[in-house]
Structures are given as C-alpha cells and as structure tokens.
Amino acid sequence: MASSADGLRGLTAPRIRRRSVDVRGEWPDSVPPLLRRIYAARGADDPVLAQPKLAQLPSPDALGGLDVAVALLSDAIARDARILVVGDFDADGATACALAVRGLRMLGAREVVHAVPNRMVHGYGLSPGLVGELVGLKPELLVTVDHGVACHAGVGAAKVLGWKVLVTDHHLPGDALPPADAIVNPNLRGDGFPCKALAGVGVLFYVLLALRRHLREAGAFAGAVPDLSTLLDLVAVGTVADLVPLDATNRALVSAGLRRLRAGQGCAGLQALIEVSGRKAGALTAADIGFAVAPRLNAAGRLEDMSLGIECLLTDDPGHAGELAAQLHRINAERRGVQQVMVDEAEAALAAVPAPGTGAPAMAVCLFDPEWHPGVVGLVASKLKERLHRPVVAFAPAEPGSEQLRGSARSIPGLHVRDALAAVDARHPGLVERFGGHAMAAGLSLRRERFAAFEQAFAEAVRNMLDPALLQSELVTDGELSPAEFDRFHADALRDGGPWGQGFPEPLFDGVFDVADWRVVGERHLKLVLRGEGIATPINAIHFGGWTGERPAARCRLAYRLAPDHYRGGQAIQLIVEHLAPALDPGPLL
Incomplete structure (x- = not known):
C-alpha cells in the first residue's frame, strides 16, 4: 500500500452551520411553512423555482451542435442506415445508451445497435481498440453518449473507417476537440445553453427532443407524435446517479421521471431494480435512486460488463428484467464486499502513518x-x-x-x-x-x-x-424542528418536496436530545430512542455506521433527517442520524 497521508489522524469533528433563511414570495397554502423556509434557504423564493415543471425547460435551440446532430440522425433514419450507440460503463452512460436506443426507435430508426466498453479490457470511452472490435457491426453513424469529448484517438479511428461520428457528452472539454462530425455538449466554450449541469442522459434527451421537432415539421410521423416523456424514468435515474447539480432544469427532469416510477410506469428493468433493492416504488425518492437503484446498475460496470445493465434497461419482458435485476443485485453484493475490504485496507494504511x-x-x-x-x-x-x-x-x-x-x-x-x-x-x-x-x-x-x-x-x-x-468539514443544517413538526405530515412533505440532491441538498436538521435507549444492529449501526424538549412521545432514530464501540452519551446533539418509518407503517416517523456528539461538546455551532 502506497499513500500520502501525513498528519491525517486526529482531524477535528465537523462544524455545524445553520443556513440563513429569508422567506419571501407568494406561496399556496398547500406548501407548509417548513418547506417554504427550506426552499428559501436554497434560493427558491416561489413555487416555480422550488418545484419546476417540464413546461419550464429551456428550449433546445441554444444548445450548440444540435442542427448538425439532427441532420446526421434524420438522414440516417431516412436511409435506414445503421446507427451504433456507444455507451459508458456507469449508470449515466447506461441509461443514456438505453435512452438513445429506445428513443431513436420511437422516432423511426430501424437499424439501431449498441455497444459499451469493458472497463477491464478497453478502459474509458471510445478507444481505437474498441472501434476495432466494432467493425463487424458495420455502422454508418456512431453516436457516443456520456463520453467522447476527450476521445480524440477513438473518434479519429472511427473516421478513418468512413463512419460519421456524433458525440453527445457533458464532461468538460480540453483545449482541443475530437474530429467528430458533430459535438453536442453544453460545456463547450461559447455554448449558450443555460443549463451547464445536464448529465449525459440529459444531453441525449435534448438531442431526441430536437430530432422529434425536426421530424414532426418534416411530416415524418403518419400517426401520433411519439411521446418522449415516457423515457424520463431513464433520465431521472441517470441524472441522480451521476451526482450532477440539481438545478431547475435537472429537478424538472428528475421530478417527472420520479412520477413515472412512483406510478409503476417505469421500464421493466427499472421496476425490477426497485423491487430487488427492497424499495417501495410508490414512495421512491431521489435518495432511493442514488443509494439503492443506481449502485446495482453501476455494479455491472464496476466488476463485470455494463452490457448486462443496459440489457436490463432495454428489455420489455418483466420476467427477463427480474432475472437480470437479480444478477445485478448479486454483483452489487460482491462489489460491496470488495469495496469494504479495500476501504478497510486504506484506513489501516492511513492509521499506520x-x-x-x-x-x-x-x-x-x-x-x-x-x-x-x-x-x-x-x-x-x-x-x-x-x-x-x-x-x-x-x-x-x-x-x-x-x-x-x-x-x-x-x-x-x-x-x-x-x-x-x-x-x-x-x-x-x-x-x-x-x-x-x-x-x-x-x-x-x-x-x-x-x-x-x-x-x-x-x-x-x-x-x-x-x-x-x-x-474543516462542515455540516450545513436547516436549524431545529419545532416539536409540532416531528410528525408524519412533515416527514411526507419533506420526502415529496424534492427531488433533493447535489446543489439542492436534502433537508438536514440539528438539535439536542436525551438518549432514552440504544442498541447495536447489524454490527455497525446504532439504533436509538430519543426524547426531546416539548416532544410528547419518544422518537426512533437510526445512525448507519454509527457504532464506535462506546455507548452514546446520555444527552447528545444530532444532525439528522426526518423521514417516514415505512417499516413500522402508519404514522410512524424516524430520524436518520448523520452526526452524533455529546451535547456538552457538540463542536462549533454557527
């Protein structure tokens, strides 16, 4: 083990800082005061900013490269030319690949195939080696999703073979761009698209929106115009999984995708992944995607081959989707074991310095x-x-x-x-x-x-x-909850008030509680029963990974999230503890 870790032992405990709040704007009665102050603390002063809708999405017109990208795709569709979609081996790349295949087929493409690099064999992105293996597919147009802006050699190799290349990506470009026929990336220098935080799957969704508009104006649809909103379940999962900032555009996309998933309208593969992860589809949150669904999808790309994950997202057979989701679940369990061993080894190396x-x-x-x-x-x-x-x-x-x-x-x-x-x-x-x-x-x-x-x-x-x-690590909280806010109504309002994530953080609160009871569960977690001033009944709490080998103090300051307790059901709530310290020594509080 090689490491650079001098002086990392004895780091100070995190500092707790409370967000400043200035609630303004007009709010409907349906938005409780607790949510209003949480939205305001995140810069959302009215319902339009707090809960953006699809109708508020910025137009694709400002996204550079779309005209050429649409021309390439519409020409390939008109000629029944073979389109090869090359994905990436993470959840954003997998969902973007599935979105491209499903979306292009919905828009009339009959010759769409896909491929994905193997992490162990090809490394990241479109490499010359991968291009060489794809020659047998005989594509006329190659479309990269969630990568490509840094794949100069791979794009060059595809061009030598006579293929057209469309790069769709969101990663930051270098000083030079690859020799693609078109590049769509909101982070290209000079691109005027207002949302720079789109994930790869979001960029591809915008390409499909522009392509659909072009085909509709050209009279390409004999019947109903395809409804691309049916694909937003994939956009939501990829966006959350890639940890991009949830600005207004991404929140609108994720919210719409979550509504489909909660209604049981997601693709068969995502519904199977939700089930195998033990989550309830009807109450699914962005956090459930990030901590349960995405890791199972990602596991295939980390330890084996992401083609398994993409197959799960492309199948419409619920039975087959269930079998694939079960395989991904097993791979994820193996991944967690490998990860824990590696983390333990890394921490041991750091402690030895x-x-x-x-x-x-x-x-x-x-x-x-x-x-x-x-x-x-x-x-x-x-x-x-x-x-x-x-x-x-x-x-x-x-x-x-x-x-x-x-x-x-x-x-x-x-x-x-x-x-x-x-x-x-x-x-x-x-x-x-x-x-x-x-x-x-x-x-x-x-x-x-x-x-x-x-x-x-x-x-x-x-x-x-x-x-x-x-x-100096810092926990930024939304302050204290009043005694009246420790109930299921407010727990549900917080859960449904999102999506929460990067750039629009999930509500976190802090306060002092008496520890009435505690026990260790699962060897690493701390189960607590708390009492708080003015709160009539004891509150259950769980601190994942919180067991340090020493019993908690009788009185503690906690940083916590308020959540429904689905295990107990009914009106039960619980606190998800993020930080616990003796109340007499809580660390800095600002």
Missing part, C-alpha cells in the same frame, strides 16, 4: 494498492473523502499485474479536481496519460513508476488551489 508533532495536515491523499480492483477505486476515494474531508485519489492496476494504473479522484467543495489534474498536466507534461471529469470527480491513468511523482505534483496543485480553511 505517524502523525507529526507539528505542522499542517496533508491537504490531499493519494492511495495505491496492487491488489485493488480498478472498478471500485472511485467508491474507495469517495468513502475516504467523506471521512477525511480531503481530496482523495485512489489507484489500482488497470488489470492484474499491469504497470498501467487507473485512478479515481473525489474532491471537496472549493477544489475543482479536474482543474487540479489539468494543472498537474500543464506543469508536468506526460506525467498523466489521460484524465477527465468534473469539479467533484475525475478519472485518470498513469504508469505505476510515476505514482510517487504524481503524488507530489497533485499535492502541490491542491496546495496552490485550495484554501486551507475549507479543510
């Missing part, structure tokens, strides 16, 4: 283990980033015994990690072979012998770009 007596703690962490699995390093980086509140990059061999390393980076607010990698690349040309990503997550590859050099270069880039004050 002597803490210096003086000096500032490390601002970033790089980890590598020759036995780790490349499909799970992103999850390891994410877990350690949450616990250490430091940017983390975790590496594994691209394949067993390989000298090529694949890394996943996860960041904290205040550090744009892709920009940090770009700074490393600019200062040390050739050190990083490939990289790409977003503000909070990125991927990269380098040679094993260059790990130590990258460690130093990345630490230097972080020191130059990150304000050390931001290394």
Whole structure:
C-alpha cells in the first residue's frame, strides 16, 4: 500500500452551520411553512423555482451542435442506415445508451445497435481498440453518449473507417476537440445553453427532443407524435446517479421521471431494480435512486460488463428484467464486499502513518494498492473523502499485474479536481496519460513508476488551489424542528418536496436530545430512542455506521433527517442520524 497521508489522524469533528433563511414570495397554502423556509434557504423564493415543471425547460435551440446532430440522425433514419450507440460503463452512460436506443426507435430508426466498453479490457470511452472490435457491426453513424469529448484517438479511428461520428457528452472539454462530425455538449466554450449541469442522459434527451421537432415539421410521423416523456424514468435515474447539480432544469427532469416510477410506469428493468433493492416504488425518492437503484446498475460496470445493465434497461419482458435485476443485485453484493475490504485496507494504511508533532495536515491523499480492483477505486476515494474531508485519489492496476494504473479522484467543495489534474498536466507534461471529469470527480491513468511523482505534483496543485480553511468539514443544517413538526405530515412533505440532491441538498436538521435507549444492529449501526424538549412521545432514530464501540452519551446533539418509518407503517416517523456528539461538546455551532 502506497499513500500520502501525513498528519491525517486526529482531524477535528465537523462544524455545524445553520443556513440563513429569508422567506419571501407568494406561496399556496398547500406548501407548509417548513418547506417554504427550506426552499428559501436554497434560493427558491416561489413555487416555480422550488418545484419546476417540464413546461419550464429551456428550449433546445441554444444548445450548440444540435442542427448538425439532427441532420446526421434524420438522414440516417431516412436511409435506414445503421446507427451504433456507444455507451459508458456507469449508470449515466447506461441509461443514456438505453435512452438513445429506445428513443431513436420511437422516432423511426430501424437499424439501431449498441455497444459499451469493458472497463477491464478497453478502459474509458471510445478507444481505437474498441472501434476495432466494432467493425463487424458495420455502422454508418456512431453516436457516443456520456463520453467522447476527450476521445480524440477513438473518434479519429472511427473516421478513418468512413463512419460519421456524433458525440453527445457533458464532461468538460480540453483545449482541443475530437474530429467528430458533430459535438453536442453544453460545456463547450461559447455554448449558450443555460443549463451547464445536464448529465449525459440529459444531453441525449435534448438531442431526441430536437430530432422529434425536426421530424414532426418534416411530416415524418403518419400517426401520433411519439411521446418522449415516457423515457424520463431513464433520465431521472441517470441524472441522480451521476451526482450532477440539481438545478431547475435537472429537478424538472428528475421530478417527472420520479412520477413515472412512483406510478409503476417505469421500464421493466427499472421496476425490477426497485423491487430487488427492497424499495417501495410508490414512495421512491431521489435518495432511493442514488443509494439503492443506481449502485446495482453501476455494479455491472464496476466488476463485470455494463452490457448486462443496459440489457436490463432495454428489455420489455418483466420476467427477463427480474432475472437480470437479480444478477445485478448479486454483483452489487460482491462489489460491496470488495469495496469494504479495500476501504478497510486504506484506513489501516492511513492509521499506520505517524502523525507529526507539528505542522499542517496533508491537504490531499493519494492511495495505491496492487491488489485493488480498478472498478471500485472511485467508491474507495469517495468513502475516504467523506471521512477525511480531503481530496482523495485512489489507484489500482488497470488489470492484474499491469504497470498501467487507473485512478479515481473525489474532491471537496472549493477544489475543482479536474482543474487540479489539468494543472498537474500543464506543469508536468506526460506525467498523466489521460484524465477527465468534473469539479467533484475525475478519472485518470498513469504508469505505476510515476505514482510517487504524481503524488507530489497533485499535492502541490491542491496546495496552490485550495484554501486551507475549507479543510474543516462542515455540516450545513436547516436549524431545529419545532416539536409540532416531528410528525408524519412533515416527514411526507419533506420526502415529496424534492427531488433533493447535489446543489439542492436534502433537508438536514440539528438539535439536542436525551438518549432514552440504544442498541447495536447489524454490527455497525446504532439504533436509538430519543426524547426531546416539548416532544410528547419518544422518537426512533437510526445512525448507519454509527457504532464506535462506546455507548452514546446520555444527552447528545444530532444532525439528522426526518423521514417516514415505512417499516413500522402508519404514522410512524424516524430520524436518520448523520452526526452524533455529546451535547456538552457538540463542536462549533454557527
């Protein structure tokens, strides 16, 4: 195990900061005061901003590259030319691939096939090796979804073969663009589309909207115009899974998709994944997608082949969908086991590093283990980033015994990690072979012998770009709940008031409670019975991963979420504890 972790032991507890609230605007009586102040704290001063609808979506007209993209697709449909959709091996890429196949068929394409790279064999994106394997499919138009803007060699290889190439992507571009016939990406320089936060699946949905309008105006539909809103279940899952900010556009898309899923109108594969994850479709939330549905879909791409996940999303046979979902569920269980071993090994390595007596703690962490699995390093980086509140990059061999390393980076607010990698690349040309990503997550590859050099270069880039004050972890809450708000009405209102997620955080509250009873469940979790001032009845709470080996204090300050208790049913509620500390020593409270 190689790591850079000096001084990471003894990090301070998170600071609790309460959001400032200034409730304004006109609100209907159906929106309770609790939701009004939560919306206001997130910058939504009226129902239009708080709960955006599909009718408010920005027009596709401002999205650059659409005219050429639509011309390529409409021409291929008119000629019955074979269209090859190439997806990616995460949930955004899988849902975008399924959306493209389903949507193009709805719009009249009869020759649509799809493919996806294998993480272990091809690496990320459209590579020349993958293109070589796709020659037998004989496509005339290749469409990338959720990747392509950084795949210069792969796009070039496809063009050499005489294929047209349409890139649809949302990742940040480099200084040069690949030689595609058309590129649709709201993050291209100078693109005027107002929503820069679309996931890959959202970009593809906009391409389909523009294509449908063109075909309708050309009189291509003899009967009813295809209803693309029936595909929003896929858009919702991919958007939530990719952790893009839920701005007004993404919230409108996710809300509409959630309504379909709750009504049992999702595709057979998503309905099967909801069932196998133990969630209730009628009460599904964005958090359920993020923590239950998406991980099962992602597991195929992490440990095996995402083609299994895409097949699950494309089948219309409920029986087959159930069988595929069961396979994904088993793969996810294996993934969780591999992930836990890797996280335990990483934490053991960090704990073994002597803490210096003086000096500032490390601002970033790089980890590598020759036995780790490349499909799970992103999850390891994410877990350690949450616990250490430091940017983390975790590496594994691209394949067993390989000298090529694949890394996943996860960041904290205040550090744009892709920009940090770009700074490393600019200062040390050739050190990083490939990289790409977003503000909070990125991927990269380098040679094993260059790990130590990258460690130093990345630490230097972080020191130059990150304000050390931001290394103090912080829990931002919506303050206290009144005694009258600890009920099922408000728990349901919070659940249904979303979707909540990146950029529009799920409501979190804090307060002091007496611990009336407690027990350990599942070896790692803490089950609590709480009493609060002015609250008539005891409240049940669960702190996942909260068992530290020591009994909780009799009086504690909690940061928590209020949720319906579906297990007990009826009017039962529970608190989902995010942070617990003795009330006499709660840490800074601002």
